[in-house]
Amino acid sequence: MKFEWLAYGGRHLHAPDPSAHALRLVDVSVGYPGSKDPVLSGVSFTLPVGARLALVGPNGSGKSTLLKSIAGLLPCVGGDIAVFGLKVRACHHRTSYLPQREEIAWQFPVTVQRFVLGGRYVHCGWFAKPDSHDHAVVQETLRELDIVSLQDAPIDQLSGGQQQRVMLARALAQGSDLLLLDEPLNAVDSATRTLVGKVLDRLQKAGKSMIVSTHDVGTHDQPFDGVLILENGSVREMAHAAAV
């Protein structure tokens, strides 16, 4: 952090608990504001540091809701979530969330480079401009995802696969330790699928933890450490990937 007092949301760096898991959910219930019935209920699991978890379930099972509640975008109505031993969003630069493509206004006039640079804003805070280090991180990320040639392109000219790469590039540029990826391989070409798989593999080897929501574990090239199956807003099954 360049200047602590510029931190977004008034939150400052909290020292994580080194012995804590990446993620710990205890009997979590999540509901949308104004709705009586929770969308998710009784969800409990632990994600060790460096683990990759697949979040599987049909449409409407609560996958996106669970990821949003971990990201702090939806409040828990019950239970407790701890991210690296801290409350949700206590240290929000360590968590990145890759939403589904439809959640982004792709017609907005911004270039790919600028979009990816958005991943560095959490390290800048209010009023501060990204510096040369931030721009260097963005260039490195663009190279890793093979989109350097697109950096000056407006985001409204990207294909579905390119949009997915660009969103992943922003999550990588943030340099977070916990990645929440909402259907990153939905409707992408095989080249993008292979590339994303390699990047996730590299991240896992670097000790990053991640939850990947998907309709089908089989579409992913690399194995998961575990699979959490959601159905009608509750956990149907939690198992090691090999057992599913």
Added chain:
Amino acid sequence: MPLLCELPLVCVVTSGESWYLPLLEPWTIGFMCDGLFAALLAGLSCALLGVFVVFRRMAFAGEAMSHTTLPGLVIAQSQGWSLALGALASNLITAIGISILSSGASRRRGVREDATIGVVFTGMFAFGVILTNFQGSWRDLSHLLLGNILSVAPNDLWFMVIAACVIVVTLIALHKELELSSYDASYADLIGIGATRMRLTVLVLVALAVVSGVQVVGVILTSALLVTPAATAAMFTRRLLPLMALAVALSWTAIVVGLYLSYFWSLPPGATIVFLAALIFVCAWSWRKLSRS
């Protein structure tokens, strides 16, 4: 007493007859100079904000903001207060009303934000018309509805200067936050920027721009100053800063040419400016269509 100095035409005249002399003629009149300055300020404020209004799909909110200034304008005019402050007070009441009526509690009962805006803006506009009826001067109402650029009061001109400065400084200071929250509200919330906070910031800035705009083109046509230049510029570039610069340039072109036309042909200046902006939009759209085909 004009605020700005009239052009020293005598210096030009002594250099002999020139083709451009008629073009300088309007600016030898004090109220035309003030009008031009006011219109350029309003054009700057509205065009800069217009880019966010267009791409955040807030055109309806901009339209509503301009219409709801009417009660404040009528009261300010009848009491001899500053029109700008009257319009601003009216806009603040509207913004508070919209935020209360479209709060979570209301949404649960099925009231959407756009419906709330529709109710509040037509209600406030109707209230303004009723107030005008008590005043008994429909000529004053037409000035408020269509603008009266050539009689901008010094206080209101100062307000426009301050509003333009606040808008420019805020856009520079919060550039990256406003940009990010415009295309990815979830990510803005995740990292602590707060998408709602940024939306409110844009609404407050739009309110300032609208108050400037109603002095120039009136209550009915102000949303055109917000939307039309930005929508035209969006046909030519997909980069935020060039888009803002182009929107301002297009707006100023319509303003300067519009003022010339209104001076020489005795046309209503506000309506002429808005019509020219729309004409530029149609020309740009046609040119794009033809060049693609």
